[in-house]
Amino acid sequence: MLTMRRVSKSFLGVRVLHEVSLDLEPGEVHALVGENGAGKSTLMKILAGEYTPDEGTIVLDGAERSFSHPAQAQAAGIGLVHQEFALLPHRTVAENVFLGREPVRRGFVDRRVMERRTAELLAELDETGIGPRMLVKDLSVARQQTVEIVKALAASEVRVLVMDEPTAPLADHEVELLYGLVHRLSERGIGILYISHRLREVFDLSRRITVLKDGRKVATLNTDEANADDVVRAMVGRELGSYYPPRARPEELGDPRLTVTSGSNDRLHGIDLTLRAGEVVGIAGLQGSGRTSLARALFGAAPFTNGRMTVGGRPLRPTSPREAILGGLALVTEDRKTEGLSLRQSVRDNALLVTRAVPGHGLREVGRLLERVRLRARDEDQEAQYLSGGNQQKLVIAKWLAARPQVLIFDEPTRGVDVGAKAAIHTLVRELSREGMAVLIVSSELPELIGMSDRILVMAEGTLTGELAAGASEEEIMRLATSDHTAAAGEESAA
Structure with a gap:
């Protein structure tokens, strides 16, 4: 589905990515881990069109692609859910989902179409706890996370979804809701690149784990063949016990x-x-x-x-x-x-x-x-x-x-x-x-x-x-x- 080949990036002469390669299969949850500053977010922002790489290529569904703007990446089927929410709390769910892309009829926003399409997207995810007319401020943090994901799905026919620390703002009992959502997206064939510091959820959700350190890829591990010590050793060069x-x-x-x-x-x-x-x-x-x-x-x-x-x-x-x-x-x-x-x-x-x-x-x-x-x-x-x-x-x-x-x-x-x-x-x-x-x-x-x-x-x-x-x-x-x-x-x- 997706291959990133030998991607490099520098800022002000400082190289932050060194020829990083990564691939993703349909329906796969592929975890991306590493210490802060390892290059995870930079690599994902290149994929989402927020940065352009200095070197390297992106191949999506067999075709080489180049994105110079996030809108181009969205049109190609790549969605990015940031760790920090970008929602308007006093607007409805539907208004947030279609923010900046509102359907128009005779010069006016077509709320009926907007709310119907939002309800369809929520139904596709078996999300019954959210209605299109609900105000975002009245939703739990986990439900707001769902709105962010639906917003990404509404932008285009998403094939690849990047989730950057999705459980960071969630309480313990809300993490299970996200797990269910990730599983449902995976069952639809959407490939998910999942960035997280929490090793337990990395092992709970992913099929493979790619480790970055100082802007370089140091390992890609099959989750069912690895353990936490293997991942930590690759990330920081020492055992988990230390x-x-x-x-x-x-x-x-x-x-x-x-x-x-x-x-x-x-x-x-x-x-x-x-x-x-x-x-x-x-x-x-x-x-x-x-x-x-x-x-x-x-x-x-x-x-x-x-x-x-x-x-x-x-x-x-x-x-x-x-x-x-x-x-x-x-x-x-x-x-x-x-x-x-x-x-x-x-x-x-x-x-x-x-x-x-x-x-x-x-x-x-x-x-x-x-x-x-x-x-x-x-x-x-x-x-x-x-x-x-x-x-x-x-x-x-x-x-x-x-x-x-x-x-x-x-x-x-x-x-x-x-x-x-x-x-x-x-x-x-x-x-x-x-x-x-x-x-x-x-x-x-x-x-x-x-x-x-x-x-x-x-x-x-x-x-x-x-x-x-x-x-x-x-x-x-x-x-x-x-x-x-x-x-x-x-x-x-x-x-």
């Missing part, structure tokens, strides 16, 4: 840095936990179990209304993030782009956001902070929006380290970052804990929780259902994550 630094020994742990006794609010019930200096504790649970609610309650964003809490041995039950910061707490939020950074401000200004905003914290030398988190940026004046996902996450961590917290809470610490950046963040977390900081990690990636945690606490329906020692299995975690409430909690819920 991602997780050694855990703390019991004698290395200090006094309690954080305690909660009977902490409750409208989402949490009877939370009891202790976090010691030098300890990394993981919080596991299914979507809606209360993991993020616990992080926000500790940080005073959605505070506990009952119970007791101490930080560093002193009573503290923050009712605002400001109180939490002054009390020695820090929260690296799940969504770094909207809650963690000011993207149009410089690296320097972002690193100092907390210390400038909260009285009682003196400004610290930015250079040392950035070295501490191993941030890679052009300089301190570079805008945060131009950093890779991994470096943006490191910048968020630097911002909190400037406040010298006693307890550092992570909500999805490595979401949307490549495997190399994950390893760097894991190493940094363990270094911080060895210096006496207490770390709490909320993560939906069970291998990460198992690899990083000295203990794992499991949540379900706003309660802690159990505690597991380091090295617990995924099966043990899931058993507790799906367990029933105690009888008392069940009676309270029923009431």
